[in-house]
Amino acid sequence: MAGGRGVVASVGGVSVHGVFEEVAAASPGRVAVRDGERVVSYGELDAWASGVAGVLAARGVGRGDVVGVCLPRSVELVAVLLGVWKAGAAYVPLDPVYPAARTVAVVGDAGLSVVVSRAGVMPAGVDAECPVVLLDEVDVSSSVAVPGVPVGVSDLAYVLYTSGSTGVPKGVEIAQGSVLNLLAWARETFGAGELSAVAAVTSVCFDLSVFELFAPLTSGGSVVLVGNALELSSVSVPVSLVNAVPSAVAELVAGGGFPAGVGTVCMAGEPFAAELVGRLRSLGVGRVLNLYGPSETTTYSTGAELGEGTQDPVPIGRPIHNTHVLVVDSGLRPVPFGVLGELCIGGAGVARGYRGRPSLTAERFLPDPFGDEPGARLYRTGDLVRQHATHLEFVGRVDHQVKVRGFRIELGEIETVLGAHPAVSEAVVQVRAEGEAGRRLVGHVVPAGGSGDGHLARELRDFLAQRLPSYMVPAGFVFLDRLPRTPNGKIDRGRLPSAERLTVGSGDRVPPRDDTERRVTRIVAGLLDLPADEIGVHDNFFDIGGNSLLASRLAALLGKEFAIEASLRAVFEARTVEQLARYARTATAPPAVIPRAARTPFRPSASPR
Structure with a gap:
């Protein structure tokens, strides 16, 4: 086939929480999660999760239901995710920092049975869409544990909402079996040593978190909770593996804040230069991997281990276990090696589809002629790649979806929301990569009532911030009399002006006074x-x-x-x-710097897979 096929391997277990329970039963005293000074064992985490499952079951949650989870990053969050699975349900992560309007829209679209949260965390308006369980008001420890709700590999594990081109986010449905396949590959690829202390730096609203949390928890390792990747510099406990977007890793390396002793670094979510591989190796990192995969194929679908001789463009590697890829032209015909084409992915990681979106599911998920199971499907990624004899090379996108700092963004969603403002006649959003600021979103706006200024820019930012996550709000706006167009009337994005005319919304400016x-x-x-x-x-x-x-x-x-x-x-x-x-x-002067050579590198202790 014109693409490639990963290793065909067996995948144990029928559910992720089932594998976790086996590890907890075998090693109840082993450390499962570290959250700052707090340390929780496998036995404690398992009991906590069972208590959450009991609370949910008492409220009628069972197999096939979908439960929203809106909690800060903490051990409690991990316990609740496991508890949702133990109750037989799937989880939908809801980030507490997202605008209330977006959270309410996701809750309504997902058809949640209940939302688990805490007082002061849950955005206003959610309780009008579905029941809410506040953990402040229940005694999880005294709840009756669920007596093992039977689930299978085809049961839903989670629904992640990603940016949608129509202005409405879409929910990707992932089954238990797809997650099990990812975790089986992770345990085989990294082993117990590398998974013994994994830094969890990603919001549970993004699929990298599935790897960061459950790869260690199904292998006897520990999760080290960190606020975000940039806070790794202040982590006081040893970390064996870091999994993060390249821009964050590069920032840590450049600022001298990359934690000492890390043995393995996995980077995913955006392209990066080969120079970063050499810099990581100079810091003592033994393994560097570039991992690739959309949410629709369960976090990671291909991977490349990068040696010292890695050159640009950095490859995205070959398919992981039980995964195959196909590179096709616009007519969905396979293309030869070296020819640019769209990447399609099949195998165990392919999602069920988009929740409540049968037409969109049929458009993006196609019948798989190489599938091993009846009804198998290929996912059209929209990513342009070249297939070489030993690896895949990522080139770009076939549409207006972009990645900024690892966040997957449909520009059409921002444009739709921006166009709803009464002061906007037309709007186009682009990614610009100019100067020190790097890749950033810029809105090109034709005001409905004449020229734009700092006050309108501020008004537009506030309008968008009430409806979109912060990473989808443009850094500023370029106001135009009209948008450039091609001879046939389409917007000519290539002729949009640079960000030199950017208006950032200062409004009433007060100059520096000293x-x-x-x-x-x-x-x-x-x-x-x-x-x-x-x-x-x-x-x-x-x-x-x-x-x-x-x-x-x-x-x-x-x-x-x-x-x-x-x-x-x-x-x-x-x-x-x-x-x-x-x-x-x-502020005070900085303390004396401890030479890197004097720091003790991390040496993982042996633990069973």
Whole structure:
């Protein structure tokens, strides 16, 4: 076949939580999760999850139901996810930081039986869509455990909502058997040593979290909960494996914050340069992998182990266990090696489809002529690749879906929401990669009532922030009299102006008032590729184009400029030029640096697979 096939391998178990229960029964005292100073054993986590299942069962939740989970990153979150499975149901993750309107829309679309949350966490309006269980108000420890709800490999495990081109997010349905296949591949590929202390840095709303949480928990390893990838620099316990987007890894490496002793680094979600592989190896990392796969094929579908001689473009490798790929032209005909084509993926990881979207499911999931099971399907990824004799090479997209800092985004969804604002006549959103700011979203807008200004930019940002996750809100806007068009009337995206005319929404600008504020303004302006005279001391760094990666860089630059210990947390708390300048005046000098050679590398202890 014109593509490739992974190893055909057996997959044990009928459910993920069943495999976890076997590990917990064999090693109840082994550490399962570390969350800061809190350490929870397998036995404790299993009992906790059983209690959650009992609470859900008492409210009528059973096999085939779908349960929303809206909780901060914590051990409790892990226990609830396992508890949902033990009750026979599937989980739908709901991020507490997402806008309430989006969460309510997902709850309504998913048809949830119940949402599990805590007081003060659940967004307003959700309780009008379905019942809510607040963990503050129930005694999980005294609930009657569910006596083993029978589930099979075809039962639903979770539904992840991804960006949708029509303006409405779509739910990807993943079965237990697909997750089991991913985890069996992970245990075979990495083994117990590498999975003994895995950093969990990804929100459960994204599929990398499935690998980070359940690969270690089904192999006897430990999950080390971290707020996000950029906080790895402050982790105080040993970590054996890091799984993150390349842009975050590169930022940690560049800033000297990559944790010592990490033996394996898996990167996924976006392309990266081969130079990063060499830098990781120079820090003592033994294995570096580039993993690829959309949510529709259960996290990872192909992978490449990258040696010291890796060159650009970095390959996305070959199919994982029980997975096959096909590279086709626009007529869905297989193409020869070296010819550009769309990547289609088949095998054990292919999703059921999109929840409640039969037409979209039929469009993206096609009959699989190479499938091993009756009714097998191929997923059309929309990714352009070249097939070589030893690997696949990622080239780009066939549509307007993009990746920014690892987040999968349909530009059409942002454009639809932006176009709903009464002050917008037309709108197009693009990704720009210019200057220090790197890849960022830029909105090109034709105002309905004449010219645009900083006040309109602020209004549009606020409008979008109430309806979309923060990573989907453009860094700024370019206001135009009209959008450029081709001779046949279509929008000519190639002729859209650069981001040099970007309006970030400063509104009423207050200029710097002393030397410290001027120095901070100069640093912020350089990072965001903005003229310093457009930034006011009351402007929020994150409202004028900043993000978590740039915040990490800002902390490093402030530390260097003012000879202080500037943390990432400080940037998140002191978000304006005025507050950052105040912090710079009062912060202390950095402590003496411990030479890297003096740090003790991580050496995993032996543990059973």
